[in-house]
Amino acid sequence: MKHISSRDNPLYKRLMRIAAGKRDMQDADPSTVGPSVLLEGIHLCQAWLQYGGQPLVALFDAERLERDPELEQLATELYAAVCHSCEPRLAKGLSQVEHGQGVYFLVRAPAPAVPDRIDHLCIWLDRVQDPGNVGTLLRTAAAAGVRHAYLSTACAHAWSAKVLRSAQGAHFVMTVYEHVDLLAVVERLAVPLVATSLVDAESLYGKPLPAACAWVVGNEGQGVAASLLAKADRRVFIPQAANVESLNVAAAAAVCLFEQRRQHAGTS
Amino acid sequence: MKHISSRDNPLYKRLMRIAAGKRDMQDADPSTVGPSVLLEGIHLCQAWLQYGGQPLVALFDAERLERDPELEQLATELYAAVCHSCEPRLAKGLSQVEHGQGVYFLVRAPAPAVPDRIDHLCIWLDRVQDPGNVGTLLRTAAAAGVRHAYLSTACAHAWSAKVLRSAQGAHFVMTVYEHVDLLAVVERLAVPLVATSLVDAESLYGKPLPAACAWVVGNEGQGVAASLLAKADRRVFIPQAANVESLNVAAAAAVCLFEQRRQHAGTS
Numbered sequence: 095m096k097h098i099s100s101r102d103n104p105l106y107k108r109l110m111r112i113a114a115g116k117r118d119m120q121d122a123d124p125s126t127v128g129p130s131v132l133l134e135g136i137h138l139c140q141a142w143l144q145y146g147g148q149p150l151v152a153l154f155d156a157e158r159l160e161r162d163p164e165l166e167q168l169a170t171e172l173y174a175a176v177c178h179s180c181e182p183r184l185a186k187g188l189s190q191v192e193h194g195q196g197v198y199f200l201v202r203a204p205a206p207a208v209p210d211r212i213d214h215l216c217i218w219l220d221r222v223q224d225p226g227n228v229g230t231l232l233r234t235a236a237a238a239g240v241r242h243a244y245l246s247t248a249c250a251h252a253w254s255a256k257v258l259r260s261a262q263g264a265h266f267v268m269t270v271y272e273h274v275d276l277l278a279v280v281e282r283l284a285v286p287l288v289a290t291s292l293v294d295a296e297s298l299y300g301k302p303l304p305a306a307c308a309w310v311v312g313n314e315g316q317g318v319a320a321s322l323l324a325k326a327d328r329r330v331f332i333p334q335a336a337n338v339e340s341l342n343v344a345a346a347a348a349v350c351l352f353e354q355r356r357q358h359a360g361t362s
Numbered sequence: 363m364k365h366i367s368s369r370d371n372p373l374y375k376r377l378m379r380i381a382a383g384k385r386d387m388q389d390a391d392p393s394t395v396g397p398s399v400l401l402e403g404i405h406l407c408q409a410w411l412q413y414g415g416q417p418l419v420a421l422f423d424a425e426r427l428e429r430d431p432e433l434e435q436l437a438t439e440l441y442a443a444v445c446h447s448c449e450p451r452l453a454k455g456l457s458q459v460e461h462g463q464g465v466y467f468l469v470r471a472p473a474p475a476v477p478d479r480i481d482h483l484c485i486w487l488d489r490v491q492d493p494g495n496v497g498t499l500l501r502t503a504a505a506a507g508v509r510h511a512y513l514s515t516a517c518a519h520a521w522s523a524k525v526l527r528s529a530q531g532a533h534f535v536m537t538v539y540e541h542v543d544l545l546a547v548v549e550r551l552a553v554p555l556v557a558t559s560l561v562d563a564e565s566l567y568g569k570p571l572p573a574a575c576a577w578v579v580g581n582e583g584q585g586v587a588a589s590l591l592a593k594a595d596r597r598v599f600i601p602q603a604a605n606v607e608s609l610n611v612a613a614a615a616a617v618c619l620f621e622q623r624r625q626h627a628g629t630s
Contacts, residue, residue: 230610230612233607233610233613234609234610234613236603236606237600237602237607237608237613238602238603239602260610262607262610263606264606264607267606299624332505333623333627334506334507334623335504335505335506337535338504338505338531338532339501339504339505339530339531339532340505341501341502341505341616342530342612344498344610344613345498345501345502345505345613345616346616348609348613348616348617349616349617349620352617352621353620353621353624355601355602356567359601
């Protein structure tokens with residue numbers, strides 16, 4: 095296993111750039127292939143290996159690799175050519191969390207093309223800006239059995255470190271479409287478009303929910319864009335106590351998605 | 363209105379200490395009175411004024427006060443003796459967010475005593491550590507009509523800046539008990555204790571939920587403590603898709619609380 099002991103190592107410098115959210119100089123046109131992304135931690139790396147295959151690069155904290163059986167096991171499942179070890183201080187330098195686990199994967203995020211016909215249960219995120227919200231929305235959707243997420247431009251980047259952390263592996267069981275022009279994609283829908291909205295909406299519990307639909311949830315401050323709301327087949331609100339703030343977007347989605355799941359248990 | 367133009371001003375230094383999460387030297391024993399807390403932003407300050415009364419101190423960014431009618435209006439509702447203005451750079455120095463709004467209230471957080479008999483719908487937080495989760499839980503509970511929250515020791519501090527921001531004013535419509543020994547308080551319950559749990563639990567949707575109960579949700583990694591689970595009258599899980607992570611604690615609470623609200627519409 096190649097060992098990195100200097101901050102000036104070109105591969106280490108490349109990983110540092112990506113960890114800082116900068117564009118990888120080796121990335122091609124981002125509209126056709128997904129960006130290079132750094133996954134941190136045993137859970138995300140194992141999930142990638144299970145669902146995405148081999149990483150481009152795997153980097154281990156040399157000291158932790160020696161004493162942590164989980165890391166050791168992970169290393170045995172990797173092609174030797176992708177594996178690198180490094181000094182503990184270098185591994186720490188890459189970490190986005192207080193207590194890192196000493197393992198990183200450099201991977202290419204998938205960049206799936208939006209299908210011509212959308213006939214599956216899915217969630218649409220219209221300008222959801224907070225990475226924690228985007229991650230929690232993906233985690234919640236995955237738990238509710240939703241397998242497709244469409245993110246508009248101006249959403250937090252789905253493969254950023256914060257979103258990955260909040261999503262807890264949801265990326266690996268879902269197809270995540272990014273930079274989607276939601277308004278233009280409405281025409282491809284073969285299922286109803288259901289928007290959460292506080293105005294001009296009916297109770298979530300009023301009529302039965304469809305087994306499959308495209309749920310659209312909106313920006314933290316402004317909600318779903320008026321142009322999208324106008325295209326919705328149904329606008330629903332969650333009846334709540336008077337004189338308090340409405341639910342956070344991720345909490346609202348949890349209530350909607352699991353109410354649908356309750357009504358159609360076993361169908362999704 | 364008194365004007366502060368130096369970082370060395372004693373009041374400013376006191377506010378800076380509190381903003382940094384340090385204990386206010388003027389606080390008495392924290393077990394008998396609530397701690398001094400700094401509220402930031404027009405929304406929180408207005409909510410305090412509406413529900414909590416006058417602040418101990420109000421501090422305005424002098425420049426913004428002059429050109430922002432909302433701040434001006436707020437200032438007219440305050441006792442002159444509590445109002446201070448300061449240089450914009452000093453106001454920025456206190457801010458916990460990127461785009462501050464130029465207004466701060468120093469207030470004393472309430473420190474309510476746990477009732478001898480708990481016969482109301484309430485939520486119990488057992489060692490929920492992430493401030494965003496604690497804030498979202500309070501916001502969600504308030505929206506669901508829950509008016510009492512009991513936080514164990516080792517929860518994020520309810521009146522910290524991050525929790526206040528996520529809770530969006532829920533603090534002002536709820537009674538928030540902190541540093542509660544939940545296990546000891548079980549004896550005071552006159553309503554069932556319902557725990558969310560992934561093990562030894564029944565479906566949330568299996569039997570009707572009580573109109574009033576104490577919901578207990580647990581630590582992000584470990585869930586509800588075994589000792590508390592053992593005391594629960596009912597342990598419920600949320601049926602979800604296979605092979606994915608369970609819901610985040612705040613999302614899970616949203617599903618439970620709104621399912622209860624759906625079943626008892628109008629009763630809470």
